Amino acid sequence: MEEQTIRVQRCETKKEKPQDDQLSFGKIFTDHMFVMDYSEPLGWHNASIVPYQPLQIEPSAMVFHYAQSVFEGLKAYRTDNGSIELFRPEKNMERLNRSNDRLCIPPIDEEFALKAIKQLVSIDRDWVPHTEGTSLYIRPFIISTETYIGVSASTRYKFIVILSPVGAYYKEGINPVKIAVEDEYVRTVKGGTGEAKTGGNYAASLKAQELVAQTGYTQVLWLDGVEKKYIEEVGSMNVFFKINGEVITPKLNGSILSGITRSSVIELLQHWDIPVVEKRISIEELYEAYQRGELEEAFGSGTAAVISPIGELKWGDKQLIINDGKTGDISKKVYDTITGIQYGHMEDPFNWMQNIETESPVKH
């Protein structure tokens, strides 16, 4: 397929931008968005950057009925030297296509999509906030738009990218959270959609999250859906435990999301010669390690927080206080390094960052 050109229609009046210290997450959107359509036999076409605006969608559009939708989340950071950079965005595009495959959505051209994202961010570059810890959140997503309510894969889609300036996740420094092990609800199961970043996975998680929040905990720790025994994820993050000097994270088993921050953490630990292993770990094993005094640290990893230390873990009537409820050394070092690379304070030995003005896959 010949590469498409991206039509650009700029907005006539720009919105007022919020102050950096008033930013939260995901409620304010920038001046422009990227939209591309899919239909047969054209394939993906009509790539456009247009003013941010409502969609006109028929009530019979499939996305409203059968949730055939996938998404990604990544961030643009303003670095110390003033450039705007993305963190491993090619990984998001790869995962988007894996999600597409699971939900019978036609694949996108990953390089072209990344080029579109860079151009969109470049046009709205004034929206990338300046304060340490802030960023411009990028939300690519695909929805099924065929006007048909039979249960089948859609023949029409929209690929859309919207941008939202977000505040610092930790306004007063990295801070541990309290997590409760979920023993009733299940996020997903092997053979399901857990590996894919589909809307349905998140809809399914709301109830457990709502119930746990009422008990004073921040997120749930998900166990596997088959035996309700093995640790999978924490909230919408991957999870790591340091036990007796070794860092353990659940092995990707078909129901765990392959997090990009997760793989970055693993690569960093390996780079530092800190023992790290991906393996199946049960909640019982974790508790036994805790009883032996060997559970030294626990943390979640994800795009939003980067690292979220776990200070307390509730499992039934058992309460595990980890590292005296404080952020552990590894958690802190990983957090400082990844954010240091993202904001350009530190060297980028892995070539993780991509300048938005540079063509992929050539990196700066």
Place this chain on the structure above:
Amino acid sequence: MEEQTIRVQRCETKKEKPQDDQLSFGKIFTDHMFVMDYSEPLGWHNASIVPYQPLQIEPSAMVFHYAQSVFEGLKAYRTDNGSIELFRPEKNMERLNRSNDRLCIPPIDEEFALKAIKQLVSIDRDWVPHTEGTSLYIRPFIISTETYIGVSASTRYKFIVILSPVGAYYKEGINPVKIAVEDEYVRTVKGGTGEAKTGGNYAASLKAQELVAQTGYTQVLWLDGVEKKYIEEVGSMNVFFKINGEVITPKLNGSILSGITRSSVIELLQHWDIPVVEKRISIEELYEAYQRGELEEAFGSGTAAVISPIGELKWGDKQLIINDGKTGDISKKVYDTITGIQYGHMEDPFNWMQNIETESPVKH
């Protein structure tokens, strides 16, 4: 809460209606739709019947990202005496609220929603087709519309009802289908959303359906997600087996949808003193019954087909030909009776039908 009034805005020009013999499923929609909004602190409000039209929805609306959406499906039938009737619609409203609860969507007033559906069907009554086997499909659904991409339950929703005239499912008489047992993909699992009618369940089912269609089978038979051993559903229908004179259907276990046709089949069989039991049944047990020559009939049940006889079942390399690939006596009798009641050819001993001109819950 005081009962809302329904504002009615009729369309100025009516669409052309298709001929009954050209009707298929779910592609054509009528002149009007029902819409009601939810926001806090108002609750459900702004109930309106308006011309069928596209929705204006922000790209940041939650439904596009986290699939917080539920739906129902039921039909309006034109009966022999010219009245238009719904089949057990109060059951759909009950189930809608159970689905709402699972996905953290605020409950609807079931009686009011049913009243709205009746009024909408009444306004578009000329769209209810006349030919035997045709009907007007009713699709109530709820979508989350808050413009926020944080993972949490939405604070805004739309409840929408659209109508679509549908052709006869069996144009040349009830006809058995070929089904293949799915052993890789999983529909859902206990603790997941399988009991609820959520968009995400259907998105998750597309891949298996697409693959099975390539091998010449119509639908998949879903096994449980835990042991991949016990029979759950067939495609998007519930399933029944007649073994040695007894009709067996999988017991509702937390991952099986509580079908309204399913419960109607059970009630009918009990009424006829035909042994019927809800219990866990494994695919091995079914195969053993087949080998003993005791698997006499198999059929799916659902709103679309009412009864879908299963003539062939493929399980790995085993091929089960059921009742010589023909429609069984029980399948036929259940089908004839339910459709007979729906179209007013037969008495309705259970008071299943509700006239659209009659207030619920008072039945005709």
